[in-house]
Amino acid sequence: MAPLIEVRGLRFKYEDGTAALNGVDFQLEAGETVALFGPNGSGKTTFVLHLNGLLTGEGTVQVCGLPVNRKTIPQLRRKVGIVFQDSDTQLFMPTVLEDVAFGLLNLGIEHAAALSRAHAALETVGMARTASRAPYHLSAGEKKRVAIAGIIAMEPEILVLDEPTANLDPPGQRSLAELIAHLPQAKILVTHDIGFAQALCHRAVFFQDGVIAAGGTVEEVVSRLDWDFSVERSKFRP
Amino acid sequence: MHQAVVERWSRGNSLLHRRDPRAKIGALVVFLVALATAHRGLAFTAAGLLILLACGFIWARVPLAGAMARAGLVLPFAIVFALISWAAGDPGRAVALVIKSYLSAFAVLLVVSTTPLPVLLRGLEMTGTPQFVLLVAQFLYRYLFVIGREAEQMSRAAAARGASARKWIAASGPFRAAAGALAALFARSYARAEHIHRAMLARCFQGHFQTAQNLRFCRSDAVFVLAASLIPLAVRIAAERALPWPR
């Protein structure tokens, strides 16, 4: 079966000329969950923004069998759902329900149907009781769940989550992992949280200076690149 | 009293809360105009209107004392001008200033504490206010406290930096630190807006905000707006005609 995402030789430069991506090759199969590791600024977020056409670079990017170009972007933005790192910029509507229904209304779905699908998505993430609340009053964990509801309401085929556990306490991280594990889509998790990645991901890739420097299981990548701080804890205790 | 309290009041479920916002807006405008144009018998008109509004708060199960205190925010400004008027030999105007500004604020508060802001904005849109301005107001309100929190953090950091400037540079050190903090906050806010735009595009935004709120004006709303408009007018007419006033 053809991979859901096929990226070859992706290059991208910022406006000021600095190269953000220097030839990235990447594949995502149906049902997989892949972790993207790497130092800050190595291109992980820049990379995922190419998957739904928010950024366009050189090279080939194929998503669900379609090349990413101006004509396919409207469809692809429904098929690829990105949950951004900052929930406050993602939840921009005045109430939770309006925010979750935002994407559905943009797709032209009729009003009543959009609201009922939004309610269903909120049920899935366990946030149905917050439907008429303002996002400002929710906790970080609740906001993240509502953001996910807003994406899964659109029934994407691929889910991308950028640093989902940032700002969450360990119980919050655990319940988020449970939620994500139950979602049927193929997923890409950009994360620094090794434990989180180990719990959810089949494999991992490691970004460095705009290319993928290594790939394999989470443990392989982490040990090869010395990416796990917890291993060294004993060194620092007096 | 923090804004969050009024927001909580607005999420209640009384009969008044459930009225269509357009009915409440209409009644409010009639009330405000009746009050603004009142001259003779103002004290009695005001007493009647105050009782009317107080009944409104009680009916809506919103704490009356809290609401009366909150409406009092307008009083410092009004009292200053009242004192000026009194000193200039116009006590009638002094009293009118205080009464009218307080009652107007109290009336607006009744509407705002029984209508969540997004619903109120939608009601304004359906009564002809330009949608774009209301959209801007909607986003302003959404990010008011988010950016306020950032400003607080930066303000403390700026104060700390400025405090280390040598005294003989006078105020310029802290002043420029504050300007730098403001510029940084500006840039961050602008960047945040760009990220919001990106998140909107990622969810298939086509350039126009579809509305999720559907308002339905029903018979109770019609009855309400009629009653809520006629009663203040009746109070005013009664106060002006029924009692003998010196010409």
Next chain:
Amino acid sequence: MKIVHIPDGFLSTPVWVTLDAAAAPAIGYLASRAQKGFEQSQAPLLGVMGAFVFAAQMINFPVGAGTTGHLLGGALLAMTLGPVSASIVMTAILAIQALVFQDGGILALGANVVNMALAGVLAGYLPFALWGTTSWRRIALFAGGALSVLVSAILALSELLISGVPMSGRMVGASVAVFLVSAVLEGAITLAVIESLERIQPKLVRRPSRRTSPVLGVVAVAAVLLASVGVLFASEAPDAIQRLTHQTISEASGWPTKSLTGLAGIALIYGACLLFARVAARRRSV
């Protein structure tokens, strides 16, 4: 901003009715220019920058002798977002302040919009538009900030005087002195923030076109005339007011003429704003 928001109950009926009637179509027009047909994607940016202005008022600027001041924002918005967007943001700010914070009246919203969102923004932008790319730049930035506050405040004061609030000549003078201090502060803050912004993110500050359009010159002259009319009226008012306080409001004979002059002045502002909005919109689409 907190100094010059007029609550309900202060303005006489002809004044608030006229200003509401003036503000409504002006804002409707500017909103349609800002929105450009159906394109509403700017709304979040303008909303966020409105929230910025609110939040910016929390940052204290020490001005010596233990006093602090804060930014009001109209000129800064005009120099970064452009005058049309700045007017819309200011209008949204005024609406939120009136509704959510009970700061400023509802019937008086038209007056506050004319003072701050229309005249204030125009006064804040004009020096920048005319001299922002010349060697007088720093003075233009300062003047923009100062004039936006001064014009808004003088207009508010005039409206209160026309409505019959009795202030003696000395009190009017004292108020204008306070306005001048706020104006200088706003000018200084605006200058400092714009210069700081240019260091960190130069693209955020507008580059006004080098072509000095003759229409702008006309509007500038009209604005100066207006300001003089305003000041003249304010200084003239004390004598009229002394007459007024010896009569009841409804029987003041000098009152209708004074209010007519004032209202004519305000109509001039409205015309200037409409004209400027048209000019600004045309230049942006070039």
